[in-house]
Amino acid sequence: MTKTYAVIGDPIDHSLSPSIHNAAFRALGMDCTYIAYRIPRGELREGIDSLRQIKIAGFNVTIPHKVEMIKYLEEASEECKVIGATNTVSNEGGKLVGYNTDMDGFLEPIKKRSIPISGASVLLLGAGGAARAIVAGFAKEGAGKIVIANRTQQRGQELARFASGLGLDVECTTLEQAGKDAGKHRFIVNATAVGLRGEPSPISTKTIGPECIVYDIIYMPMNTDLIAQSKKNSATVIYGYEMLLGQAAIAFEIWHKTKAPYDAMRKALLGGF
Ligand code: NAP
Numbered sequence: 001m002t003k004t005y006a007v008i009g010d011p012i013d014h015s016l017s018p019s020i021h022n023a024a025f026r027a028l029g030m031d032c033t034y035i036a037y038r039i040p041r042g043e044l045r046e047g048i049d050s051l052r053q054i055k056i057a058g059f060n061v062t063i064p065h066k067v068e069m070i071k072y073l074e075e076a077s078e079e080c081k082v083i084g085a086t087n088t089v090s091n092e093g094g095k096l097v098g099y100n101t102d103m104d105g106f107l108e109p110i111k112k113r114s115i116p117i118s119g120a121s122v123l124l125l126g127a128g129g130a131a132r133a134i135v136a137g138f139a140k141e142g143a144g145k146i147v148i149a150n151r152t153q154q155r156g157q158e159l160a161r162f163a164s165g166l167g168l169d170v171e172c173t174t175l176e177q178a179g180k181d182a183g184k185h186r187f188i189v190n191a192t193a194v195g196l197r198g199e200p201s202p203i204s205t206k207t208i209g210p211e212c213i214v215y216d217i218i219y220m221p222m223n224t225d226l227i228a229q230s231k232k233n234s235a236t237v238i239y240g241y242e243m244l245l246g247q248a249a250i251a252f253e254i255w256h257k258t259k260a261p262y263d264a265m266r267k268a269l270l271g272g273f
Helices: 017-028 044-053 068-072 078-083 102-112 129-140 153-165 175-184 225-232 240-256 262-271
Strands: 003-009 032-038 058-061 088-092 095-099 122-125 145-149 169-173 187-190 213-216 236-238
Touching (some): 003 017, 003 044, 017 032, 017 240, 017 262, 044 068, 068 095, 088 240, 102 129, 122 129, 122 175, 129 145, 145 153, 145 175, 153 169, 213 225, 225 236, 240 262
Parallel strands (some): 003 032, 003 058, 122 145, 122 187, 145 169, 187 213, 213 236
Antiparallel strands (some): 088 095
């Protein structure tokens, strides 16, 4: 029988996950399908009940359900508990088991380039859900100092407390000051929503130089202003689509217990732009 997978969230129409996973099924000749399923805010319980009824094999979770999802799991991985968000669920014989693949998905393109993280200084822009998974990733890899710059200072401080609890040496700053100091950091990560609509970089890029690694987790558009300016300054750049692919490949491996066909998934994703 065909196994069904899904991504749940709202809005969900423009999700690239169905193309990525269906391409993987085609590449490996698997009898599986992956659909986008809209579950509005406040209707997660009913949505999960219907997924259980159709014996969903697994699903991804996106905005606005990543935090609430934990309530409906029979079991949660350590990452889910630490980050407080679930983005991947596996139906293991009727038991819903939650995972968070955003953290390792974020780290994957850095590791692929063999860039060491241990002891490195990080400037993190943003303090939302994605930033939390990123902080957990840097903590896991033993990063050095992390400076968090967020528009809303209070939210930045909350994330700083979380980072400090994970053993990171942390400081908060403003986006304006972050632009002045950016060049002092090895990693500069944009986890704000600034750039999604083609806006200018959230920070000044003047001090960014060839020693910096600039990672913009926004994947649409692929070439944000931050990425374009950083490339001009000869920095190493990492694209948001690489994180998207990284988390999808890890989810694939959790569900199917086999290596993800990364190139087929990448081709499908890039074709979607
Ligand atoms: P979120 O929880 O809503 O957080 C949004 C962040 O953006 C907050 O820090 C917010 O600051 C900041 N922000 C929004 N508008 C801003 C503005 N005009 N000026 C300055 N800061 C602004 O969202 P999220 O889930 O963390 O996602 C953040 C971004 O990452 C989104 O663009 C999303 O598409 C992307 N993302 C990519 C991947 C991937 O796989 N590549 C995965 C997850 C997310 P305040 O606290 O001040 O509101």
